[in-house]
Amino acid sequence: MGRRPQGYVYQRRSDGRWVAEITIKGQRHYEYAATEDDAYALLAELRRLALSPAATPPRDQTLTVAAFAEQWLASASLSPSTEEHYREMLRRHVLPKIGATPLDQVKPQDIAQVIAAGKAKGPRIAEKAYVVSHRLFQVATEWGIIGDNPAARLSRPKVEAAPRIVWTREEVAAFTDAMLADPGQWGDLFVVVLYTGLRTSEALGLDWGDIRLAHRSLTVQRGLIELQGRRFVTRETKSRASRRSVSLPDQAIQALLHRGGFSGPVFRYEDGRPPSRSALRSALVWASKRAGVPYIGMHGLRHQHCTMLAWAGVPIKVAQERMGHSSPLITLSIYMHVLPEDHLLASELLDRLFEAG
Known part of the structure; x- marks a missing residue:
């Protein structure tokens, strides 16, 4: 006697529908329902059909x-x-x-x-x-x-891969000064991303409870992710690399102090809505023009931060942990960008190494 088909019921995350699924003779068959109870009823019917010799399969095999x-x-x-x-x-x-x-x-x-x-x-x-x-x-x-x-x-x-635009030190300073002088709607968010390396979703997921200004640090615990139709979902940070503490330089602290509020989500419109990707893109395009620097995009600000860490001589392991990368190879191969002046610096260092006396 063959094994009695069991099947199971689960809910789809994409649209919330319930699914009754069963395997009959090596083939999976499934039906959809609006409620869990209806799905179990469908599963019972699928089992009955599977055990009936005269019954046809509920779906094309x-x-x-x-x-x-x-x-x-x-x-x-x-x-x-x-x-x-x-x-x-x-x-x-x-x-x-x-x-x-x-x-x-x-x-x-x-x-x-x-x-x-x-x-x-x-x-x-x-x-x-x-x-x-x-x-x-x-x-x-x-x-x-x-x-x-x-x-x-x-x-x-x-x-x-298209060549990525990287700001010079002078352009970083010009953008920072312009945003801190007049942040506009989202200039403070841009400065925080630039000086912490947070992903956009991580920055939008920040709550004031995650920030300890007195200790000059913040904790990344969640991300706010935008789906199609400007729908947002919150995802708790699960990986060890992404769940991290990030120290705050003066520029990031100034930007956060400008935002004010100090309770609830940090970066929101006055009505509590988070900014969409398109809204941030438009704001960053305008902010870049105002500062007189090339547009590099929200993810470009994160890239730029890691390059700034390299300029400062931050060890690669520290940079990896700060960026939330799973491997230092990612930090090295994707985020560390070299500018022409860096090559000149290398030559100068070699000259000093072999200077006589």
């Missing part, structure tokens, strides 16, 4: 790429922003090409078509479409649904 993608994302432990990114890439660039194809019939040439379509929209789209496809089929392989990953037989599309 051919598991398509689109159906598996939904199963994967509904059960995966992903951050809200990562899940949203995966869903968007799948919806726009992957599933239109191979969504209706049975999962076990996808060939490397099918993935190649997805990549080719992405290249027509830009090299970055092609790379992201490949990454999401590779992950999806890798999970299907790990779950034992398919024998191997068809995307693994293709090379990841290469994307030439």
Whole structure:
């Protein structure tokens, strides 16, 4: 006698719907419900159908790429922003090409078509479409649904990184002076990010209870993440690297004192709303013009901070912990930027090393 099908019920984080899922003869079948009770009722019906010899399966037993993608994302432990990114890439660039194809019939040439379509929209789209496809089929392989990953037989599309703009010391000073003299709506936020290296989500997640001005430090405990439709979700910091204490230089303290309030979230509009990505971008574009410096973006301020740490001679391990990186290699390879004057300094130091006498 075969094993009695059990199944289980869970709630999707993406939209809050409840899912009743059961495996029958190696194939997963699932139904959706608005409430947990309804999902359990559906699961009971799925079990009854599975045990009935005359009953037909509740769904086509051919598991398509689109159906598996939904199963994967509904059960995966992903951050809200990562899940949203995966869903968007799948919806726009992957599933239109191979969504209706049975999962076990996808060939490397099918993935190649997805990549080719992405290249027509830009090299970055092609790379992201490949990454999401590779992950999806890798999970299907790990779950034992398919024998191997068809995307693994293709090379990841290469994307030439655009040169990142890095401010000179004079430009950092000009921007800082302009923001501290007249912060406007978000100039104090820009200065805090520039002098602490916080991620934008970490800065927006700050509460005054996280800041100890008397001790010149703040603690990163959470991030406020913007999803599509200007929806925001709070995510508690889980990794050891991201959960950290950051010391505050004078410039950051001045910016925080300007913000005032000292209770509740730090960076909000007067009505309590957090600023959106587009609002911060517009404000930073204007602030950069006012200070007479190139626009480098919110993430560019974080990059700039790590470069400033290098200028100050901060040890790489300290810089890594301050930035919240999981590895010093990330700090070195991504965030440490070299300016022309740094090469001149290297020559000067060598000259001093070999000076006679």
